[in-house]
Amino acid sequence: MKRILPFAFILLFGCAGKEIGTKVLYEGPINGNFVSSDVLVGYFHKVKNCMGIEEEVPYPQVVIYDGDHVVCGDRIKEGCTLTDGKILLPKKTSDFIVQHEFVHYLLLHTTGDLDPGHKSEEFWKCAGRIHIADDVS
Numbered sequence: 001m002k003r004i005l006p007f008a009f010i011l012l013f014g015c016a017g018k019e020i021g022t023k024v025l026y027e028g029p030i031n032g033n034f035v036s037s038d039v040l041v042g043y044f045h046k047v048k049n050c051m052g053i054e055e056e057v058p059y060p061q062v063v064i065y066d067g068d069h070v071v072c073g074d075r076i077k078e079g080c081t082l083t084d085g086k087i088l089l090p091k092k093t094s095d096f097i098v099q100h101e102f103v104h105y106l107l108l109h110t111t112g113d114l115d116p117g118h119k120s121e122e123f124w125k126c127a128g129r130i131h132i133a134d135d136v137s
């Protein structure tokens, strides 16, 4: 059975009232069989090309929760990449957040460091806009 997962790409400004996702809607590789898999795969290749990475890189594992925020360690965030490369995203996310997390993933894969402090210029160059949200990691 094809898994259908509504995956809303919206921009979150202001975040009045966070909906913290607790229910896992999808867990698996980004090219899994869910409704937004093509979108995520497209962004993955876009970011990878932008970063000039030519080698094959396995698709990241993603866990998608309901709501618009996820629990990352002891923080509530709009998305995060864990040190093992797994990406946590809420269902209500944005193109910026998805690409931002892919930059972390690809940095981890190519340098061994996911750059939690956002020192790499790729965050500016390849994730669509300047990193300003304290909420995103």
Ligand SMILES: [Zn+2]
Pocket: 100, 104, 116, 118, 136, 137
């Ligand atoms: Zn980040």
